[in-house]
Amino acid sequence: MPQRYSEDEIIARVFAPIAGAAALGLKDDAALLAPEGAQLVVTTDMLVAGVHFFPDDDPSLIAKKALRVNLSDLAAKGAEPIGVLLALALPADWTNVWLEAFAAGFGEDGRAYNAPLIGGDTAATPGPLTISITALGRTQRFVPRTGARPGDAIFVSGPIGDAALGLALRRDAALAARLSPEARDYLIGRYLLPQPRLDLARWLSANASAAMDISDGLAGDLAKLCGASGVSAAIELAAAPLSAAAREAIAIDPALFETAITGGDDYEILIAAGGEAALPEPACRIGRIEAGNAPPRFLDVHKKPVFFKKLSFQHF
Template sequence: MTSPKTARETTGKPLGEFGRIDRYFRPLASGFPGARGLADDAAVFGVPPDQELVVTTDAMVAGVHFFPDDAPGDIAAKLLRTNLSDLAAMGAAPYAYTLVTALPKTVGEDWLASFAAGLGEDQARFGIALAGGDSVSTSGPITLSVTAFGLVPKGGAVPRWGGRPGDRVYVTGSIGDAALGLRIAYGTLEVADDSARAALLGRLRRPDPRTTLGPRLVGLATGCLDVSDGLVADLGHLCEESGCAALLESGRVPLSDAARSVIGDDPVRFAMALTGGDDYELLFTAAEDAASALAALSAETGVPVTAIGRLLEGPAGEVTVADPQGRVLDLPTRGWDHF
């Protein structure tokens, strides 16, 4: 049987759908036996008897979630990592994923090769493999979707709705880098420091899903979600589901050196960091007596964990943001909403 590569070189024609799948995506499925070499209509796999399957789906559209001229490897990384972040927020370890690509016919094989290479690099980094998917053409913008599968101990998935008044509110890593990076990418924020500029753009394009910490929060966190819509908005989502309110102490919110240098004393830029979104850090709640265990877990995994507030009795979803002097901040928005 003639290989797709040989056929293309012989005929001079571009690879078709199945040639693309064979060349660029079949290698990504080689590490997952249930994918069956992408030769069948569906994948087949089981779940260990002491585990449950966690499933999440996220889509990205050019011009909405990424710039059309972004590097294909960056697009691939963000696509996969946003889904891995959802798994981490449920306490699940990565298992496998499926991929749907809807590409304009103008997207060539160089783009596809770089995109597949980006997926391959992150598969190796995060311990996950392709299980299948679909590939179609579109007359619209590039549209990509991943459905990711994770494993969590039976009954252990961390919900959004488990927070209770008196719980501390924690966040991993740092907040606001991606929001500032997005303004840099749009050209609405000038940053003279090249290293700060690169750091903020890097966090926008390649978030860092907390896949090492997330599964370790099972049994410790009472509620959890990842920060995609903005810190204040997502804390509000957690509070709505948990039936309580929250106090967010803005002075405790962790900022990177790059973000701190750009924000300075500017309250508008600080509000941007609190509400801008795309951080993909874990925002979770835990009982007061879990503080020492969380500190040890942070040290063990190398993932910074910071206490930034507390859940309170009050209207479900209400989030009060206070400065270090206890004054309530008047924010122009809580976060991102697609509609």
């Protein structure tokens, strides 16, 4: 059996070196936070091996993805990070080497995004590796899902569908082999390592009526936002931003367009804002908020409705 750290050693040797000042050296049962003149935003996401990532993925990339999906939620609320709590349930086959690589990736991103580790917990589990992160942020104005108004424009912060297509390529080697190496690497990279749009947090806080990150697919997450706001929407599918790599994949298999629109893991931001709003590129306008409580409409280039088999990824 490989040599392993004790629980106390995991805290002291692996995670304390990457913890922020609010963590008090990870020597207490809680962290101390004091955001002045701001609203405190708290969010949590759980990632499970075999569901959100492949068990044999690079542990540093697993750590970064786990952190970034939580930072994406903060960004969508118009918040900038303060710190994060990490709960880690380790399966029977974990090793010190794996854990140290995980912590290195986590610490690197924590520094890059100013989101230091400030506490958490570890446990053993007979099940798969499970990672739960609670992220805390500050904002001048919280951006809810519930604020979309008829007449608002609908924007997305960047290309959609890349991560869902990257996952499809990992599951289908024959499909992956048909793409150029550049397109294949780009799409798989977008699945492995999302880019939280923290650069938009202040703009959203100042300008957005409603927002949420696109974690389960554009179509389904739009339906959630509309339901929370008590409105409907119309989306022009031709306006949906697709990367060159996504277009290459869809040209090979047109059915992948539905995957791009309904698949998850992009962590771009879905935004409702006044029609005069102007977001920095690559954000683009894709539709409008409408009155009523009908499901969102998805329209093709001829303004005819398009229907999908399912709107988004569902755990249950």
